[in-house]
Amino acid sequence: MAQNSQLFPSAPGIVSRRRVFSFRRVRRQIRSIPVYLVFVIWAVAVVFPLVWMFYTSLKTNRELYASVWGLPALPQIGNYIRAWTQGDLGVAILNSLFYSIGSVGLSSLTGAMAAYVLSRFRFAGRLSIFYYFMAGVFIPCSLTIIPTFLLMRDLHLINSHFGLLLVYTGWNVPFAVFVLNGYFKTIPSELMDAAAIDGCSRFAVFWRIVLPLGRSGIVAVSILNFLWVWNDLLFALVLARSDILKPLPLAVDTVKTTTYLSGDWVMVFAAASVMTIPLLIGYILLQRQIVEGATIGALKG
Amino acid sequence: MVDRILGDGWKGSIVSPLFRILEEGGLPKGNEPMSRRTEDRILIVLFLAPAALLYTLFVVYPGLDAFFVSLFEWRGMDPQLGPFVGLHNFIHFFEDPNAQQAVWHNLYLLVVPTLLTLVLALLFAEMIRARIKGGAFFQTVFFFPNVLSMVVVGILWGFILAPTFGLVNGFLRLVNLGQLAQPWLGIPGLVMPSISAVLVWMAAGYYMVLLVSAMKNIPHELYELADLEGANGWQQFWGITLPLVWDVLRVVITLLILGAIQQFALIWVLTEGGPNGASEVMGTFVYKNAFRYQNIGYGNAAAVIMFLIVFALSIFVFRWMARETVEY
Numbered sequence: 001m002a003q004n005s006q007l008f009p010s011a012p013g014i015v016s017r018r019r020v021f022s023f024r025r026v027r028r029q030i031r032s033i034p035v036y037l038v039f040v041i042w043a044v045a046v047v048f049p050l051v052w053m054f055y056t057s058l059k060t061n062r063e064l065y066a067s068v069w070g071l072p073a074l075p076q077i078g079n080y081i082r083a084w085t086q087g088d089l090g091v092a093i094l095n096s097l098f099y100s101i102g103s104v105g106l107s108s109l110t111g112a113m114a115a116y117v118l119s120r121f122r123f124a125g126r127l128s129i130f131y132y133f134m135a136g137v138f139i140p141c142s143l144t145i146i147p148t149f150l151l152m153r154d155l156h157l158i159n160s161h162f163g164l165l166l167v168y169t170g171w172n173v174p175f176a177v178f179v180l181n182g183y184f185k186t187i188p189s190e191l192m193d194a195a196a197i198d199g200c201s202r203f204a205v206f207w208r209i210v211l212p213l214g215r216s217g218i219v220a221v222s223i224l225n226f227l228w229v230w231n232d233l234l235f236a237l238v239l240a241r242s243d244i245l246k247p248l249p250l251a252v253d254t255v256k257t258t259t260y261l262s263g264d265w266v267m268v269f270a271a272a273s274v275m276t277i278p279l280l281i282g283y284i285l286l287q288r289q290i291v292e293g294a295t296i297g298a299l300k301g
Numbered sequence: 302m303v304d305r306i307l308g309d310g311w312k313g314s315i316v317s318p319l320f321r322i323l324e325e326g327g328l329p330k331g332n333e334p335m336s337r338r339t340e341d342r343i344l345i346v347l348f349l350a351p352a353a354l355l356y357t358l359f360v361v362y363p364g365l366d367a368f369f370v371s372l373f374e375w376r377g378m379d380p381q382l383g384p385f386v387g388l389h390n391f392i393h394f395f396e397d398p399n400a401q402q403a404v405w406h407n408l409y410l411l412v413v414p415t416l417l418t419l420v421l422a423l424l425f426a427e428m429i430r431a432r433i434k435g436g437a438f439f440q441t442v443f444f445f446p447n448v449l450s451m452v453v454v455g456i457l458w459g460f461i462l463a464p465t466f467g468l469v470n471g472f473l474r475l476v477n478l479g480q481l482a483q484p485w486l487g488i489p490g491l492v493m494p495s496i497s498a499v500l501v502w503m504a505a506g507y508y509m510v511l512l513v514s515a516m517k518n519i520p521h522e523l524y525e526l527a528d529l530e531g532a533n534g535w536q537q538f539w540g541i542t543l544p545l546v547w548d549v550l551r552v553v554i555t556l557l558i559l560g561a562i563q564q565f566a567l568i569w570v571l572t573e574g575g576p577n578g579a580s581e582v583m584g585t586f587v588y589k590n591a592f593r594y595q596n597i598g599y600g601n602a603a604a605v606i607m608f609l610i611v612f613a614l615s616i617f618v619f620r621w622m623a624r625e626t627v628e629y
Binding site: 035042046107116123138150170203230 | 340341342344345348349351352353355356358359360361362363364366367370424425428431433439440441442443444445446447448449450451452453455456457458459460461465466467468471475502505506507510511514515549552553556559562563565566569570583584587588591592597600601604605607608611612615
């Protein structure tokens with residue numbers, strides 16, 4: 001009972017009402033059995049394919065064809081070594097880190113600056129500028145892939161890491177502005193006024209007050225944009241035209257498409273696992289921020 | 302100098318202090334301090350400029366250029382623009398059976414997986430709201446597929462649905478239903494339902510989390526009261542939960558619809574639009590025309606049509622669902 005009231009904190013009167021109608025709670029618990037059943041089935045449907053992918057990545061191809069379900073007799077680390085060398089996954093991971101961290105850093109900083117101005121100053125054209133940024137959230141990436149390719153060619157950025165970095169940054173910016181604008185509005189303006197009276201310049205107010213107080217919003221935006229860049233395939237396909245530019249999703253996809261001839265499927269399982277393991281670790285460490293960030297990102301707008 | 306280029310219209314605008322600095326060759330001297338207003342204007346311009354520049358150059362400009370390029374016949378990666386053909390690419394699009402098929406498949410994605418995801422997400426969220434122990438744990442697990450790359454999901458489900466060593470067929474053989482085993486991604490009639498299943502698998506947890514966080518804002522006393530009045534779970538869901546999460550539901554449906562039209566990576570990895578165009582969507586259609594068939598003008602026209610559909614749909618959905626917000 002004590003445990004229960006801790007789990008469901010509510011007004012004291014309600015707790016006592018619960019106690020009076022305790023048969024209702026028992027009935028509720030019985031009724032919740034089918035709910036658990038549904039949840040457990042879905043949880044298995046989510047988790048088992050991933051577990052299956054991991055242990056299959058350690059089987060031999062012969063074991064895979066002999067039995068879909070069987071565990072590996074001996075973990076085949078060789079699958080990972082083949083995937084790593086064939087897909088050049090080390091380079092791909094570094095590329096992905098460069099694109100993700102670089103574009104998120106750039107877009108979160110510039111987006112926060114713009115959002116600060118849009119949320120805190122009154123000036124002509126403020127609303128139109130806000131809507132201009134907001135439009136970016138609704139533009140489908142497919143609309144721009146061809147002109148982006150042509151633009152990058154004209155800017156001589158087609159064979160450079162900076163091409164993809166800048167394109168990702170450009171796409172991250174509107175989302176960052178959009179969400180942070182809503183977020184910064186929740187910072188009490190008294191704090192900024194007080195700082196201004198103390199002689200802080202507007203720049204100092206941004207650095208010392210807006211950025212620290214808006215940190216959780218910035219973290220949320222950064223995580224979501226990071227995931228988008230880390231996982232993107234479309235722009236990578238269009239712009240990473242040589243092997244040294246390939247980010248991880250494209251490298252793994254290339255491993256998959258080139259395997260149709262050799263039939264070395266366990267190696268593809270290994271490549272997909274290489275992509276999933278860092279995400280899984282990151283998700284376990286940052287799950288609260290990621291889930292909260294996704295909620296803020298979708299609902300703040 | 303700046304005046305000559307831009308005319309007098311810019312004099313009173315927010316950018317004028319910046320131009321004044323350009324003209325006078327530097328910031329004002331220390332002995333003539335800037336007014337607070339001028340300082341604000343400089344800050345506004347300096348802080349807006351980097352974001353606006355990056356976004357304009359790499360998103361808006363290519364977006365507008367797409368409209369322009371779609372009016373030309375342009376084949377191959379020829380640096381020169383081909384001849385101007387007006388709306389010919391658009392007319393061609395509406396006569397092209399492959400294009401129609403792609404639009405049709407987008408509509409399919411708009412309805413089938415979207416509805417399934419919505420129903421499942423609402424059901425799960427309502428179950429968690431009804432105070433199930435371990436709700437946070439289930440939320441964390443269900444959300445995870447959404448973090449995965451479409452490439453990983455595509456590869457993983459490509460294996461799960463594979464004809465010989467796929468999990469689904471393996472399961473069917475295990476329970477002696479081997480005759481139901483199918484090449485799920487290899488038969489035109491089965492490929493879209495299979496892709497829909499993957500999409501639901503991925504998205505249900507995400508939208509469930511959004512809805513749960515919306516339901517947290519509903520005061521619990523409402524349900525207590527409904528309980529006392531004898532309303533069953535179904536009535537509580539229709540009478541309390543649904544009207545009070547309507548705003549969030551609107552966002553959820555908009556996101557689902559935008560996602561359904563823009564689908565690319567998952568289908569590209571799973572089937573590349575095959576077999577024989579049976580899972581072609583507009584995203585893969587645009588990409589193939591531009592970078593495989595080297596038909597740049599036509600691919601762009603398809604992309605423009607895709608944008609117009611997204612645009613019209615998002616306005617339509619927002620208007621259609623814009624009821625009065627329910628207050629409590």
